[in-house]
Amino acid sequence: MSMLPMPVYQMYEWNHAMLSPWRAAADATRVFMQNPVNPLSQTPWGKTMAAVAELFERTTRRYGKPEFGIHEVSIDGQATSVHEKTVWRHPFCNLIHFERMLPAGHGKDPKLLIVAPMSGHYATLLRGTVETMLPNHEVYITDWIDARLVPLQDGEFGLDDYIDYIIDMLHYLGPNTHVMAVCQPSVPVMAAVAHMNAADDPRTPASMILMGGPIDTRISPTAVNDYANSKGIDWFRNNVILPVPFPHAGFGRRVYPGFLQLGGFMGMNLDRHVSAHQEFYNHLVVGDGDSAEKHRDFYDEYLAVMDMTEEFYLETLQTVFIEHALPDGKMTYRGNRIDASAITKTALMTIEGEKDDITGTGQTKAAHALCSGLEEAMKVHYDQEGVGHYGVFNGSRFRSEIAPRVSDFIRTHDQERA
Known part of the structure; x- marks a missing residue:
């Protein structure tokens, strides 16, 4: 009960x-x-x-949905304007293209689809990721929709639907697209790529970058993994799933609410958040405007959360964290078993952070063993020292050490340059 x-x-x-x-x-x-x-x-x-x-x-x-607010980047030493353009729309997700007004003489850059996590926060959490990749790539990102804003008549949204969306977006973007999955999407992205490889789909992505993703959560389990395993799926269904109240557009839809997710996020490091707010108060009193503004910027993003549909949340818990279906070879998509060894055309890069307390060391690297049909020359793994989970896709280490390696990997396996 x-x-x-x-x-x-x-x-x-x-x-x-x-x-x-x-x-x-x-x-x-x-x-x-x-x-x-x-x-x-x-x-x-x-x-x-x-x-x-x-x-x-x-x-x-x-806190409402933040904006990306990326209006300009430097390309070839020139300030280049950037415009957000929604190029693909579905009830639970939009695909945003960051259209660049390229300098004369600048060649064609690789297409990069960034799949943002649907794990409570908006895609704007990857603002720094997008901004870093823009100078060298034609960047697209999944902009997941808050489930409380999606009317019931638009139907359900489960893990299979998530994979459908990824495949549809890759079909829309066409051949020679590179896909980057940040954290949670690593499993469904790998499933989508395996399915496309097995079907000999001509629009199979050229490369797949998995960053801090829970491919096999039995390896170096974290507190998040242990918590998911300590409760049965019925406990989550009975204790964290609630109907969206009136007058929201999704009235009646059963969701895992953002405010409950936020409570879980905050509870994991409560002392750190309390200290941060105490320091913020002190900065305000003494007039340290720069430090106060950094606090505002971080928490404006961190405290903006969205609801997830019941079916997607519970199916992800069951498949990824409880049954470990992908590494066990038991994951299915639309009734068909996902075989990661079928990936033979899509190059694989995995990235992990030394201090990641959400996705343990080795969980993402496990993808290499599963992709047994892929040539070793098409596989790369990189461990980043000194960063936690968010440092894998954001911050100074990402900009200076991780992103250049990702760009080099993409260009190496870009079929138009092969």
Whole structure:
């Protein structure tokens, strides 16, 4: 029997609405106390009041979907404008193309499909990944839709549907596309690529890059893996799946809500988040604007979460974390068994972080043994020292050490340059 009563999601909505006047009052207080014409704004008391007001408003706010906000990159030493363009639409996902106005004489770059994780956060979590890859690639990214915004009449969305979407996008992009899976999508992307290889699909991707993905979670299991295995699938169905309340477009759809996911994210490192907010308060009081802005930027992204459909969440748990179906050779797609050894045309690169506490060391590298039909010359594995999970696809180490290797791998296996 469920520990969470049916109205929990509705109560969350009511609580959010009830706090709205208080948030508005807190924001007005912050603006008043930070106004330079207010003599109190430069006093310790005024700065403290402004800091308290902002901290309250930010910790009780619902964070909406962030924007990528990538308007320009440097290509061949020239500032080049970038425009977001949605080129493919389905109920649960849009495909975004970052269209570059290339300098004269710049050759054709490889097509790169970045498959963002559907694990609670929006695709904008990969903003840094996109920005880093843009100078040397024609970049596309999956923009998954918040399940509470998808009406029931648009049907269900499970793991097979996810794989359908990946294959459809690769078909849309055409031959010689390179696909990069960041974390969670590694399993469905590998399944899609195996299926396309087995079917001798002419639009099979030229290369596949798996970054911090849970290919075999029995290797170096993390706290996330242990938690999934310690509970039966029925426990998750009864305790974290809730119906979307009115008046959201997805009213009645059963989902794993974003606010429950966020609670789990925060709970894993609660002391770190508490310390971060204490430091943010101190930065505001002493007037350290740069440090305060870094905190805002991080938490504006981190606290923006989306709902996942019941079927996708539970099927992923069952297939990836409980049954280990892909490495055991038991994973199926539309009734057909997925055989990773069928991958013979798509080059494979795997990347892991030394300090990754979400996807343990060796879990992603396991893909190499599964792709037994692939020539060794078409396989590359890279371990990045000194980074955790997010450092595998973002940050200074990603920009300086990982991304150049990925670009080199892609160009090596780009069929138009072969």
